[in-house]
Amino acid sequence: MSGRLSVVGLGPGPAAWMTPEASERIAEASDVVGYAPYVARLGLRGDQRTHASDNREELARARFALALAEDGANVAVVSGGDPGVFAMAAAVFEAAEERAAWRAVDISVAPGVSAMQAAAARLGAPLGHDFCAISLSDNLKPWAAVERRLRAAAEGDFVIALYNPASKARPSRIGEAFALLAAMKAHATPVAFARAVGRADERLTLTTLGEADVAIVDMATLVIVGSSETRMIAREGAPPWMLTPRSYGGSR
Amino acid sequence: MSGRLSVVGLGPGPAAWMTPEASERIAEASDVVGYAPYVARLGLRGDQRTHASDNREELARARFALALAEDGANVAVVSGGDPGVFAMAAAVFEAAEERAAWRAVDISVAPGVSAMQAAAARLGAPLGHDFCAISLSDNLKPWAAVERRLRAAAEGDFVIALYNPASKARPSRIGEAFALLAAMKAHATPVAFARAVGRADERLTLTTLGEADVAIVDMATLVIVGSSETRMIAREGAPPWMLTPRSYGGSR
Numbered sequence: 001m002s003g004r005l006s007v008v009g010l011g012p013g014p015a016a017w018m019t020p021e022a023s024e025r026i027a028e029a030s031d032v033v034g035y036a037p038y039v040a041r042l043g044l045r046g047d048q049r050t051h052a053s054d055n056r057e058e059l060a061r062a063r064f065a066l067a068l069a070e071d072g073a074n075v076a077v078v079s080g081g082d083p084g085v086f087a088m089a090a091a092v093f094e095a096a097e098e099r100a101a102w103r104a105v106d107i108s109v110a111p112g113v114s115a116m117q118a119a120a121a122r123l124g125a126p127l128g129h130d131f132c133a134i135s136l137s138d139n140l141k142p143w144a145a146v147e148r149r150l151r152a153a154a155e156g157d158f159v160i161a162l163y164n165p166a167s168k169a170r171p172s173r174i175g176e177a178f179a180l181l182a183a184m185k186a187h188a189t190p191v192a193f194a195r196a197v198g199r200a201d202e203r204l205t206l207t208t209l210g211e212a213d214v215a216i217v218d219m220a221t222l223v224i225v226g227s228s229e230t231r232m233i234a235r236e237g238a239p240p241w242m243l244t245p246r247s248y249g250g251s252r
Numbered sequence: 253m254s255g256r257l258s259v260v261g262l263g264p265g266p267a268a269w270m271t272p273e274a275s276e277r278i279a280e281a282s283d284v285v286g287y288a289p290y291v292a293r294l295g296l297r298g299d300q301r302t303h304a305s306d307n308r309e310e311l312a313r314a315r316f317a318l319a320l321a322e323d324g325a326n327v328a329v330v331s332g333g334d335p336g337v338f339a340m341a342a343a344v345f346e347a348a349e350e351r352a353a354w355r356a357v358d359i360s361v362a363p364g365v366s367a368m369q370a371a372a373a374r375l376g377a378p379l380g381h382d383f384c385a386i387s388l389s390d391n392l393k394p395w396a397a398v399e400r401r402l403r404a405a406a407e408g409d410f411v412i413a414l415y416n417p418a419s420k421a422r423p424s425r426i427g428e429a430f431a432l433l434a435a436m437k438a439h440a441t442p443v444a445f446a447r448a449v450g451r452a453d454e455r456l457t458l459t460t461l462g463e464a465d466v467a468i469v470d471m472a473t474l475v476i477v478g479s480s481e482t483r484m485i486a487r488e489g490a491p492p493w494m495l496t497p498r499s500y501g502g503s504r
Contacts, residue, residue: 017363084379103485103488109377112369117337152404153408241345241348
């Protein structure tokens with residue numbers, strides 16, 4: 001008899017940002033599958049089997065988890081942030097599509113707080129109006145597709161959240177993205193680099209599209225680029241708040 | 253001495269989707285401000301003051317909460333979903349900008365699971381690749397701005413999550429939006445209407461851009477329109493899963 005598979009969102013890091021549903025799914029699991037540092041943080045019981053992997057082989061990990069569930073296990077596939085947003089849920093359903101036995105597995109997704117939401121919470125309300133989320137990773141899509149989406153996001157004057165802005169293989173992709181955006185958007189557009197939000201080494205950097213130093217951006221950084229309406233609210237003795245107001249184009 | 257103000261995300265409804273941080277902020281609050289049905293669900297203690305309001309006057313509610321905090325209260329402003337996504341956080345910072353005493357208030361945001369994430373979790377992985385979130389409300393922006401963003405979202409081939417797709421004042425806005433999108437995107441594009449996800453009256457409807465019956469869309473509905481890569485995965489004896497794969501344009 002086939003078991004169950006839950007794709008579980010751990011949120012951006014701290015336990016205070018993980019939903020009760022996610023905790024429950026992990027507690028119920030006989031087997032926990034995921035990226036090793038995430039699995040290590042979970043404080044699992046001795047009777048729970050763990051299957052830690054590296055962070056690259058998402059599809060292999062999904063197939064492995066589905067095979068466990070096919071054999072009757074109650075599997076939790078853990079994922080940072082929200083598994084539905086640039087994380088494990090897509091890989092699990094892609095793998096499930098491959099085999100009838102896997103399409104018959106009871107698969108559910110426990111959503112979570114994604115990195116852009118944690119970053120936004122720390123910064124003020126930069127996602128207060130229409131926005132897009134774009135992954136700058138070109139592992140699984142041509143760079144031309146990234147450029148097309150950046151261009152469309154600028155044309156639509158969306159706030160833009162950028163995931164996976166840099167990697168060892170392509171450290172310059174955030175620089176290329178900013179060059180494209182700076183040719184289409186005002187140089188005074190507010191920009192935030194939110195690194196490791198909720199973790200001990202959290203670092204928030206507020207800058208502008210024209211003055212941003214992209215060299216400080218790494219894979220743990222979530223980048224938010226404002227719309228034409230996004231502004232900084234100055235405060236005495238504290239960093240400014242980043243706000244995209246609810247109104248647009250002078251409508252109040 | 254000035255108090256504190258937390259803008260707290262309750263998630264889409266069920267307690268299992270509300271973060272421990274959100275629960276803690278509410279438990280610590282002396283005063284809870286929010287839309288009446290949300291406040292009624294919270295099970296507050298007798299020593300906590302409640303200030304329920306209707307759902308329209310976001311800015312007035314934000315000013316009221318800031319005035320309480322200015323007087324020393326520990327205020328929780330509660331918001332459905334994620335307060336940073338089409339919810340109360342932007343209104344609070346807009347209001348705070350108005351007065352120096354309010355800019356000095358210790359304001360924090362507790363993020364939450366937003367409606368599009370709950371809908372995605374139920375559907376499969378429709379937000380598995382680049383996406384945008386657009387509010388169809390034209391209370392605070394001209395309809396031309398909505399159209400510009402819909403057009404850009406189609407040009408960028410983003411998955412599109414639509415918030416506030418209908419209202420009593422403008423029941424036809426989802427119809428106008430779909431007409432615009434149908435002129436730019438394939439009629440076979442997968443579409444989901446996810447109504448009241450996580451609540452007793454939850455209803456998921458899977459359709460296509462060409463065949464969608466927008467008459468069933470109300471204010472409790474979150475709409476997801478696929479990209480050119482979004483597909484349905486058929487299953488025996490169960491509704492299909494909606495998937496936007498991690499790869500794009502044939503890249504694997």
